[in-house]
Amino acid sequence: xxxxxxxxxxxxxxxxxxxxxxxxxxxxxxxxxxxxxxxxxxxxxxxxxxxxxxxxxxxxxxxxxxxxxxxxxxxxxxxxxxxxxxxxxxxxxxxxxxxxxxxxxxxxxxxxxxxxxxxxxxxxxxxxxxxxxxxxxxxxxxxxxxxxxxxxxxxxxxxxxxxxxxxxxxxxxxxxxxxxxxxxxxxxxxxxxxxxx
Amino acid sequence: xxxxxxxxxxxxxxxxxxxxxxxxxxxxxxxxxxxxxxxxxxxxxxxxxxxxxxxxxxxxxxxxxxxxxxxxxxxxxxxxxxxxxxxxxxxxxxxxxxxx
Numbered sequence: 001x002x003x004x005x006x007x008x009x010x011x012x013x014x015x016x017x018x019x020x021x022x023x024x025x026x027x028x029x030x031x032x033x034x035x036x037x038x039x040x041x042x043x044x045x046x047x048x049x050x051x052x053x054x055x056x057x058x059x060x061x062x063x064x065x066x067x068x069x070x071x072x073x074x075x076x077x078x079x080x081x082x083x084x085x086x087x088x089x090x091x092x093x094x095x096x097x098x099x100x101x102x103x104x105x106x107x108x109x110x111x112x113x114x115x116x117x118x119x120x121x122x123x124x125x126x127x128x129x130x131x132x133x134x135x136x137x138x139x140x141x142x143x144x145x146x147x148x149x150x151x152x153x154x155x156x157x158x159x160x161x162x163x164x165x166x167x168x169x170x171x172x173x174x175x176x177x178x179x180x181x182x183x184x185x186x187x188x189x190x191x192x193x194x195x196x197x
Numbered sequence: 198x199x200x201x202x203x204x205x206x207x208x209x210x211x212x213x214x215x216x217x218x219x220x221x222x223x224x225x226x227x228x229x230x231x232x233x234x235x236x237x238x239x240x241x242x243x244x245x246x247x248x249x250x251x252x253x254x255x256x257x258x259x260x261x262x263x264x265x266x267x268x269x270x271x272x273x274x275x276x277x278x279x280x281x282x283x284x285x286x287x288x289x290x291x292x293x294x295x296x297x
Contacts, residue, residue, distance in 0.1 A: 023225055027221060030217050030221055043210070063223060148206075
């Protein structure tokens with residue numbers, strides 16, 4: 001997943017520069033964080049159009065928070081944006097029934113052959129469908145830990161829970177995913193990998 | 198599971214065309230809209246430390262004024278304090294309470 005290449009202090013300095021009127025600072029932040037926010041919303045919602053709205057709203061809130069950013073304490077922009085994005089996604093999920101996987105949700109490697117692409121699309125669709133069947137908090141924890149690759153302490157800050165609760169959520173989420181995927185593992189071309197971990 | 202997660206992690210969810218541009222439009226629009234000017238009374242209130250501090254200050258000032266205008270008899274007679282009368286045009290302020 002795309003992530004900001006800057007360290008948190010540089011990101012905060014860019015946000016302060018934006019608050020003082022530097023539009024180029026906003027461009028750097030938008031380019032660094034929009035992919036992160038959009039990808040996280042895609043995985044939480046399984047809907048690109050909704051994810052687009054959420055990403056724009058999350059970044060809008062960042063611009064609004066710029067002038068008082070230092071009052072946010074120790075929160076990094078990345079942690080803050082993950083939290084805002086996840087909250088917006090959860091609000092959206094509670095208001096609307098989750099949509100099905102759009103037919104254009106194919107992000108398989110275009111260089112692969114048609115069969116490989118089809119299998120990869122099927123596998124990724126199966127994972128996304130299984131993720132969508134998890135409770136929201138479990139899904140959020142699993143996505144942040146195992147797909148976005150964040151550490152437990154940062155996830156704890158994003159979700160406003162303790163590190164042990166994060167471990168519990170991710171473990172339960174992973175077990176549920178294994179069960180959901182194991183039903184289809186042979187048709188998805190997996191051998192015993194869903195059993196391995 | 199590990200392979201499934203790795204595959205999803207490697208997959209790209211690139212933002213659609215125009216999303217960053219729209220986000221930048223928002224950023225510029227917010228920069229252009231001037232920040233609301235804080236009224237003077239609110240600036241003074243904030244400098245004093247907010248409503249609780251201002252209320253305490255007002256109460257103290259009120260009591261001070263009351264003591265100045267209507268010196269309580271008990272205060273005049275208290276302890277060994279010495280009352281010195283000073284002629285002035287300020288009425289009750291003529292009473293000056295000095296430590297005895």
